[in-house]
Amino acid sequence: MYIYGASDQGRVVIDMVDGYERIHGVFDDNPHIASVLDYPVLGSVPLDFVFDHAVFIAIGDNRIRKKIHLKLKKKKVRFATIIHDSAIFSKRAVLDEGSVVMEGAIVKVNSRIGKQVIVNTGASVDHDCLIGDFVHLAPQCTLCGGIEVGEGTLVGANSIILPRVKVGAWCKIGAGSVVTRDVPDGKTWIGNGLKQKSLLKVSQ
Known part of the structure; x- marks a missing residue:
């Protein structure tokens, strides 16, 4: 596969896959x-470059990952998906293109993981969850059953979302939080409650 991204997330992904997958090239827009x-x-990817193998976008920032995905999609590239050997991924769950399930993560029955999602180290997604595109589930977060997480949301490390809660698009759930009720689009939840400042941008 090709890797797009050579910073923190790029190192993590390369370290996960280069023992069994040949990496044909690494791209990054940072000239340094x-x-x-x-x-x-x-x-950067040359305008006339033709990808002859799948591409994995190893970018941690959800908005940047979406931007690159849309740019590469115009080139009709094939996006790789990655599930680490130590992860537990139900045969009745779905993982969409470009997503990764990292070491020790768990995804249970009837859950659906969208496009370009990061299910980070030790994250747990229980049954019947619906995870939107470009989401990042940070290390050791816990999603109980029947949860919905909207596009582009960051669920912080060691946070817990209680059963059947709906978290909107482009939200931010702070590390260590316990989410007990629905979170509207673009909102930040820290600890046990909402912050008033909205993160939603009209330019999405």
Whole structure:
């Protein structure tokens, strides 16, 4: 596969896959990054470049990952999906294109993980959850059964979302929070309650 992204998330993904998957090239738009984990960084993707293998976008920022996904989709590339060997992923769950399920993560029956989602180390997604595109479930977060998480939302490390709660699009759930009720689009939840400031941008 090709890897798009040579910073933090790029190192994590390369370290996960290069023991069994040949990496044909690493791209990054930052001209100051020359190499990553002994792989040369090829710079930005040339306009006329034709991807002959699948691409994985290794970018932690949800908005940037969406932007790159839309740009590459115009080139009709095929996006790779990754499930680490130590993860538990139900045969009755669905993982959409470009998503990753990292070490020790759990995804249970009838859950659906959207496009370009990061299910990070040790995250737990219980039964019948619906995770939208471009979501990041940070390490050790726990999603109880029947939860919905909207597009682009960040669920912070060690946070807990209680059963059947709906979290809107482009929300931010603070690390260590306990989410007890629905969260509207663009809102931030810290600890046990909502913050008033909205993160939703009209330019989405």
